[in-house]
Amino acid sequence: MNRKIVVVSMLLSxxxxxxxxxxxxxxxxxxxxxxxxxxGKRVLGKIxxxxxxxxxxxxxxxxxxxxxASGGADPRFGRHTGTDMGTIDDVxxxxxxxxxxxxxxxxPHPVFGHEPQVxxxxxxxxxxxxxxxxxxxxxxxxxxxxxxLTGEVAIASGGSLENQAIAPFFNPVEMARPGRTWDDLTGKxxxxxxxxxxxxxxxxxxxxxxxxxxxxxxxxEAFSDSEITPVRIAFAIATxxxxxxxxxxxxxxxxxxxxTALSEAGVYGWRTFQxxxxxxxxxxxxxxxxxxxxISLRLMExxxxxxxxxxxEEDGGEMKVPSLRNVGLRxxxxxTGEFGRLSEAIMFYDQLVSLPGMDxxxxxxxxxxxxxxxxxxxxxxxxxIGLADPRVANETFPFDRPTLRSELVEETD
Numbered sequence: 221m222n223r224k225i226v227v228v229s230m231l232l233s234x235x236x237x238x239x240x241x242x243x244x245x246x247x248x249x250x251x252x253x254x255x256x257x258x259x260g261k262r263v264l265g266k267i268x269x270x271x272x273x274x275x276x277x278x279x280x281x282x283x284x285x286x287x288x289a290s291g292g293a294d295p296r297f298g299r300h301t302g303t304d305m306g307t308i309d310d311v312x313x314x315x316x317x318x319x320x321x322x323x324x325x326x327x328p329h330p331v332f333g334h335e336p337q338v339x340x341x342x343x344x345x346x347x348x349x350x351x352x353x354x355x356x357x358x359x360x361x362x363x364x365x366x367x368x369l370t371g372e373v374a375i376a377s378g379g380s381l382e383n384q385a386i387a388p389f390f391n392p393v394e395m396a397r398p399g400r401t402w403d404d405l406t407g408k409x410x411x412x413x414x415x416x417x418x419x420x421x422x423x424x425x426x427x428x429x430x431x432x433x434x435x436x437x438x439x440x441e442a443f444s445d446s447e448i449t450p451v452r453i454a455f456a457i458a459t460x461x462x463x464x465x466x467x468x469x470x471x472x473x474x475x476x477x478x479x480t481a482l483s484e485a486g487v488y489g490w491r492t493f494q495x496x497x498x499x500x501x502x503x504x505x506x507x508x509x510x511x512x513x514x515i516s517l518r519l520m521e522x523x524x525x526x527x528x529x530x531x532x533e534e535d536g537g538e539m540k541v542p543s544l545r546n547v548g549l550r551x552x553x554x555x556t557g558e559f560g561r562l563s564e565a566i567m568f569y570d571q572l573v574s575l576p577g578m579d580x581x582x583x584x585x586x587x588x589x590x591x592x593x594x595x596x597x598x599x600x601x602x603x604x605i606g607l608a609d610p611r612v613a614n615e616t617f618p619f620d621r622p623t624l625r626s627e628l629v630e631e632t633d
Contacts, residue, residue, distance in 0.1 A: 241589070245505040246467045246477055248369055249350050252378035255455045255464060260442035263428045265460025267451060270425075270622050273396040273412045276324050276404070277317050279626050282457065285314045285343035287478065288612045288619040291549035292345035292464075296485035298338035301331060302522060312557030313339035320397040330550075337393045342557040345550070347466050347612070348543025352510045357539045357555045358526045359512060363540065368402060368450040385457035387451060406448045409435045418622035425622065463618050466545055466609040472505075474606075482606050489602025492595050495585045506605065507544035514538045516578035517554055517568075547614050548604030556631045563600055566591070 239435025253258055268274065270283040285294040300313040315336040319329035328334055341357050355361035366372065368386065377383060388394040389405055414429050415421060421429070432438045434445035444453055471490065473481035483489065493499060503509040512526050515535035520527075526535040539555050547553075553565040570589040580586055591599070612619050 225610070229545055234252045235557070236571060245472045246465065247351065249465060251462060251463050253374045253595055255379070255382065255459060257459050258442065261315065261459040261461075262463055264367055264438050264442040265422055265427065265456035265458070266422075267414050267425055268457050269460055270418060270624065271415060272417050272624055272626060273408065274389060276316055276320060276397040276400060277326075278417060279595065280317055280395050281624060281626075282329045282385070283621060284624060284626060285394075286346040288615045289549060290551055291371055291552045291608075291612065292347040293552075294343040294468075295551045296344075297552055300338040300340050302340075311338075311340055312552055313341060314394075315339075316394040317396070320392075322399040324396060324397045330571045339393055341403035341555045344540075344542055344555070345546065346461060347464055348506060348508055348545060349381060349384065350462050351506055352466070352540070353378070354507075354510075354522070354540070355380045356387075358529050360529045361387060365454065367406040371439035374451050374454075376620070379458075380460055381458035382451075382454040385461070386454045402450050406450070406453075409448050409453075414438060415622060417625040419625075421625040422617070422620040422622065424617075450614060466612050466619075468611060469607050469609050471602075471606045472528055473506075483601060485598045485601035486606040487602075488594075488608065492514065492599045493602060495579055496591075497590050498601075500582050501586055502544050510540065510543045511582075512538040512540050513579040514577050517556055517558065520577055538579070544603060545607050546609060548600075549613055550606050563596065566603075570596075 233238045255261075257520040261449060268282075270281050271280045272278050272284070274281060285296075286292050288296075289296055289564050294314040296315050297312045297422045298315040300309060300311040315338055318326050318334060318336055319332060321327040326334060326461045329337060332338065349355055361380045361383035363374035363377050363380050364373065365382040367374045388396075390396050390400055392568050412569050413433070413436070414435055415425065428441070429436065436450060439452060442456060470481040470486065474487075474490075493502075501509055501511070501513065512535065514520075514525060515536075517539075518537070520537040524536055526538040527533060529535070542555075548562055550562075551560070552558040553562060554568075559565045559568065589595075609619070615621060
């Protein structure tokens with residue numbers, strides 16, 4: 221089927237309350253009425269999501285830290301050392317931009333020097349975010365979305381993706397020089413050629429840029445006039461993300477009646493997943509309940525988690541429960557990036573050492589898995605293969621993307 225027909229057929233199923241998906245497992249995608257999905261916004265959002273020129277030094281796009289073949293997470297990692305190197309406060313975070321002064325010139329950082337700075341938490345997968353009412357590990361991107369310039373309400377409820385979409389543009393570790401303003405960003409967008417640094421553009425993106433060779437005309441195609449505003453940038457990127465529904469996993473097919481979709485180990489792993497009450501937090505079909513828990517991965521003196529967002533000491537150390545869909549594609553695990561193998565993340569729960577403030581499993585109590593070798597093998601098989609959408613793993617539509625210039629630099633380093 222022609223790709224444009226596929227997109228149009230998806231868009232025809234969009235309603236004010238959500239997006240009716242082919243899979244019977246995942247719920248409809250919630251779409252705020254102030255930002256309905258349109259094809260113009262979707263393709264503009266896709267271009268912006270993969271645009272390295274949105275960073276102050278042209279090295280980082282949104283997609284740099286959220287690559288489909290890595291399960292929507294970051295295949296790269298660097299060490300964030302905290303106050304010193306090689307101690308318990310170290311985190312394997314996501315590399316961002318080099319430290320800059322307010323003029324945008326590289327300036328040595330006291331910890332990272334002239335190397336890219338590293339975030340104090342791993343970049344989470346962006347795929348499960350479309351059902352969450354709050355974004356980021358600590359939930360600081362809320363449901364109400366305000367126009368960054370006027371403070372007026374742009375989305376009354378359901379706009380956490382819009383809040384999340386624009387935050388990295390002004391983070392001096394992730395994408396920005398200190399003191400960056402919206403005038404700086406929108407002015408830059410107006411003056412650059414779309415995806416000029418990228419290669420191997422997906423066909424929908426290439427066709428859009430061929431028809432509209434600059435950003436003002438792309439914004440006019442999406443919004444009926446060429447003005448580039450913070451709200452429109454957020455609306456476009458959030459619209460694109462709402463079309464990334466990874467709902468064609470072997471587990472989805474198995475639950476729909478295809479008993480051959482999961483391997484024997486996968487079936488046993490699914491049963492083990494339920495028997496161990498993993499589903500109390502990683503609740504199917506999204507494999508998250510989007511709640512916040514302190515699983516005792518770090519001491520609160522190193523990361524207060526959700527507490528600074530809510531002001532409630534009871535939320536100290538709590539982080540959002542991540543979706544396990546496509547978890548087997550990720551390169552590192554947990555918000556600290558502490559584990560480089562999925563099996564290590566599984567064994568963390570089996571060998572958990574209780575630290576102060578650890579929350580219990582809802583309705584169950586303490587973590588007491590007592591796994592044997594068969595349990596571990598089956599559980600990993602279910603998570604790694606049973607929850608992986610092949611379109612995500614292979615980066616096929618709608619998860620296709622361009623090749624970033626920074627990737628080519630990575631290959632030569």
